[in-house]
Amino acid sequence: MNSDRRSVLGAGLTLSFLGATGLSAQTPPPSAGGALPPGLPQPVETIDLWPQGAPGMPARAPVEQVAERSTDPLVTDRAVRGIAVPRLSVFRPDRPNGAAVLLIPGGGYRHVVVDKEGYEMARWLAARGFTAFVLFYRLPYDGWAAGPHVCLADAQRAMRVIRSRHADFAIDPERVAAMGFSAGGHLCADLATRFARRVYEPVDAADRLGAKPICAAPVYPVVAMQAPHAHPGSRERLLGASPSAALEAAHSPDRNVPADAPPFFLLHAEDDDVVPVENSLILRAALKEKGIPVETHLFRHGGHGFGLRKAIGKPVAAWPELWREWARGTGLS
Template identity: 40%
Template sequence: MKLSTLVTSLLLVVSFSAQSAIRKLDLELYPQGIPGAIDTSNQGKLFDERFNDRFITAISKPSLTLYLPESKAVEKTVIICPGGGYFGVSSIKEGQEVAERFAENGVAAAVLWYRMPNPATMEIPHEGPLQDLQQAFYRLQQGGEQWQLSQSKFGVMGFSAGGHLAATGATHFAQPVIDSYDAKVLRPAFQILIYPVISMQANNTHEGSRNLLLGEQPEAALVTAYSNELQATEQTPPAYIVHANDDSVVVVDNALEYYAALREKNVAVRMLLLEEGGHGFGMRHKVDWFTGVLDWVKAQ
């Protein structure tokens, strides 16, 4: 099943819910074509449909689903990167449900269906997801007036490997992977990282995410470049981090080291460490961690 069909079906379900005032738009990410792409034929395949979620893989034609709140005066917009180990994306648990709750509370949200790094579909696989995130910032800001986002501040949020992508966007904006883009457009106003992969170093990384993004035997320089705890600067945007201490998939040291790196650079950072919850809980934790995130976003 194609991602466009999946997204449409998801939106139809939402349109008959209590949140019917939310406006939803499916946006092509690259209206003029994807720089550096080899194959752009696949909008995604349904890999798994369990646990009240849909896991989509093999995306080579990226897109955005924009959720707009009822209020036309949108002051904050969040680009959401669902997780999936750079193998796929958790479309409901770490995408739709999060975007809906933002929109219900007056914050616009755009779920990014980014490409999976693959030498068969892109010239530089490790740059593909970051290129899509940078393009999302550019696309939403260029069309901001059309969607009443022209006065909005744009932040990024990511879960698991999507958290690595979000942190990469927050630490690599000064080196656009599309040459014509200005770093000022690409810098997030804030970053929200939920049980994020941060490091590509062997002692802390999530091995599957690292292998798919950088390859099984990456060069040391590439490992350093994509270990975001090593890339924080004074210009890195403020951060909110949520992680569970008992996460055995992406160890909490990822969050702890990024927190320490941001503090060292005098970047404002807030962190919530949950006693338990493991990995991949999305919005479905017994602790409503999202309330704190929402208050923090509105205060930025």
């Protein structure tokens, strides 16, 4: 990796990740062990989502495992599975702008990506004044009682917990956005369309707060749960091998857009050979049909899973600033 690439990934990293009084780390952030790249701050502050433990624990509790997939000593590419304690890793800016972003990494509902679609984007956001919360959500194939609703339960709970802690982070509770990637883009879109769906029993005062984000940005998202555009792995791990048409419809964000959905920012590369661009197009059409504001950016090249690091040197590298300018118009910042 050259120095220019590292400078992009680490831009603006004069960040403060020390927890405020009473906000020290609970369950530690996922770690694969071993040395981490110098100069890239890691989160030291986490928030467990469920104070009495996540509901619906399977008979055999998942065992968290973190795999390091990168062979470059200067860049980590971790993936975590077996999440039994869903939680948020917090990235605080030096100068908060009052806005927050819930980041939902992808991983095909097989695992949750730590760095490429989590920490790297969180550092970028924090360097620009946003408080970023990276969500490590439970995976449906681990046997949780909520089944395919388990991921949405964690996303809804995360939005409510962030709002309940707004004073601790100097954020406006109304200015909390959601951004997700790939399968995390599906969860982001699911949250932004089914924020009012009751998928878990309230556990404390935070659950009296709303789960609707001020705006949503599904990036190269999984949307369809039906052939021919569904991502087969995400669909099977979320819904099982042979889901009914009703179950497919219930978990297809384009089929569940309410009249009061928040504004959407959609981003996809037309040469995506993993999640077809039609996923974003059908969601855009559904949003337009309901009169929901939607900004759509399609790039000819980019492939799948570009995040920040794989966008460098391509026109698609402009996407974070495009999102930032669009977000200003939603009232986020």
